[in-house]
Amino acid sequence: xxxxxxxxxxxxxxxxxxxxxxxxxxxxxxxxxxxxxxxxxxxxxxxxxxxxxxxxxxxxxxxxxxxxxxxxxxxxxxxxxxxxxxxxxxxxxxxxxxxxxxxxxxxxxxxxxxxxxxxxxxxxxxxxxxxxxxxxxxxxxxxxxxxxxxxxxxxxxxxxxxxxxxxxxxxxxxxxxxxxxxxxxxxxxxxxxxxxxxxxxxxxxxxxxxxxxxxxxxxxxxxxxxxxxxxxxxxxxxxxxxxxxxxxxxxxxxxxxxxxxxxxxxxxxxxxxxxxxxxxxxxxxxxxxxxxxxxxxxxxxxxxxxxxxxxxxxxxxxxxxxxxxxxxxxxxxxxxxxxxxxxxxxxxxxxxxxxxxxxxxxxxxxxxxxxxxxxxxxxxxxxxxxxxxxxxxxxxxxxxxxxxxxxxxxxxxxxxxxxxxxxxxxxxxxxxxxxxxxxxxxxxxxxxxxxxxxxxxxxxxxxxxxxx
Numbered sequence: 001x002x003x004x005x006x007x008x009x010x011x012x013x014x015x016x017x018x019x020x021x022x023x024x025x026x027x028x029x030x031x032x033x034x035x036x037x038x039x040x041x042x043x044x045x046x047x048x049x050x051x052x053x054x055x056x057x058x059x060x061x062x063x064x065x066x067x068x069x070x071x072x073x074x075x076x077x078x079x080x081x082x083x084x085x086x087x088x089x090x091x092x093x094x095x096x097x098x099x100x101x102x103x104x105x106x107x108x109x110x111x112x113x114x115x116x117x118x119x120x121x122x123x124x125x126x127x128x129x130x131x132x133x134x135x136x137x138x139x140x141x142x143x144x145x146x147x148x149x150x151x152x153x154x155x156x157x158x159x160x161x162x163x164x165x166x167x168x169x170x171x172x173x174x175x176x177x178x179x180x181x182x183x184x185x186x187x188x189x190x191x192x193x194x195x196x197x198x199x200x201x202x203x204x205x206x207x208x209x210x211x212x213x214x215x216x217x218x219x220x221x222x223x224x225x226x227x228x229x230x231x232x233x234x235x236x237x238x239x240x241x242x243x244x245x246x247x248x249x250x251x252x253x254x255x256x257x258x259x260x261x262x263x264x265x266x267x268x269x270x271x272x273x274x275x276x277x278x279x280x281x282x283x284x285x286x287x288x289x290x291x292x293x294x295x296x297x298x299x300x301x302x303x304x305x306x307x308x309x310x311x312x313x314x315x316x317x318x319x320x321x322x323x324x325x326x327x328x329x330x331x332x333x334x335x336x337x338x339x340x341x342x343x344x345x346x347x348x349x350x351x352x353x354x355x356x357x358x359x360x361x362x363x364x365x366x367x368x369x370x371x372x373x374x375x376x377x378x379x380x381x382x383x384x385x386x387x388x389x390x391x392x393x394x395x396x397x398x399x400x401x402x403x404x405x406x407x408x409x410x411x412x413x414x415x416x417x418x419x420x421x422x423x424x425x426x427x428x429x430x431x432x433x434x435x436x437x438x439x440x441x442x443x444x445x446x447x448x449x450x451x452x453x454x455x456x457x458x459x460x461x462x463x464x465x466x467x468x
């Protein structure tokens with residue numbers, strides 16, 4: 001009789017994609033282990049407490065929470081309504097430029113009206129754009145796979161200021177200008193995060209991964225925190241299990257990697273398993289930009305601050321391409337655009353796209369950039385330096401250290417048309433019974449995107465098991 005595996009499935013990484021995948025597998029009766037190198041689950045969707053104040057580490061709001069949205073369905077599928085309380089900001093996002101202020105509201109008509117007020121000459125095109133992208137079929141979306149967001153905007157609009165303002169959420173949430181951003185990915189960003197965005201978990205973002213972790217355990221799953229995978233074991237092109245750094249070898253029929261793709265294929269698998277041709281392809285792919293985040297604790301919330309929960313984007317000009325080029329060479333002297341998020345905890349966070357660079361560079365730049373950001377936000381947000389009682393910068397190096405994301409990438413691979421749905425980097429890989437879930441699949445980004453992939457990857461495995 002063949003020896004029974006320690007587990008049916010081992011999931012590497014307890015980000016949202018890994019947690020969701022693990023929960024669906026455990027719910028279906030598969031013996032599932034999630035391995036996470038950090039002491040808590042969540043990946044970028046985590047919170048921390050410092051100086052008596054709670055901050056969300058990276059993710060500060062989310063989409064996909066409408067009726068039958070992916071997050072809503074996950075909450076329903078695992079009966080988490082009594083554990084998770086959602087609230088929504090309206091507007092979810094506001095863009096402030098030298099000449100305009102526009103808002104993304106909780107319904108499409110009010111969003112359209114906000115844009116039409118600022119750009120009356122583009123009134124009909126604005127309505128067509130928002131309604132069209134809201135009702136695109138999956139087939140129509142796939143047809144966009146070769147287009148950039150700039151191509152899409154050019155089909156609707158003539159006003160360069162309007163195109164720039166519509167491009168700011170794409171630059172901020174994908175790390176790409178319209179000339180490079182995939183139209184497919186940008187439209188998904190708009191429909192899932194801009195037009196169905198502004199949702200927040202009461203108690204902070206950590207509530208979501210903590211609730212999923214608890215449910216996973218209740219469903220019979222095992223989770224090993226503060227535990228790292230040293231190697232994925234493969235024999236004759238088929239998964240055998242993992243070697244843990246702390247606790248030896250565990251066998252399994254399937255592996256789901258919900259961690260960085262470079263780590264997965266270069267370090268955990270290696271050249272003998274995946275081959276030099278595939279690894280060479282990985283070295284040619286480009287990761288997204290990283291992020292520099294400044295967390296600020298305030299003595300009090302002054303009057304005139306943006307509405308709690310709203311993301312406010314400030315842009316000093318309309319050269320989005322120039323902003324992207326500056327972000328690729330980020331320093332204290334070339335700051336321009338930034339986004340501010342206000343919470344109910346007397347805290348605010350300031351976000352800017354940033355390059356990776358080495359530890360020495362960021363050691364010298366992080367306080368200079370923090371000082372420059374505080375000076376900048378004073379011009380647009382009524383926060384005086386004496387009201388700031390705590391500040392904590394998070395550099396791209398810190399993001400890398402926490403997640404091991406290649407070059408501290410904020411969004412996985414850069415979502416350009418040429419890097420969409422890369423063979424071998426979708427959910428199914430070239431290694432038998434090895435699957436991917438998360439934003440390194442070249443298929444989706446954001447919490448709702450990786451949650452969808454986590455559920456879908458679990459379904460792929462369950463269908464394979466049912467057919468066996």
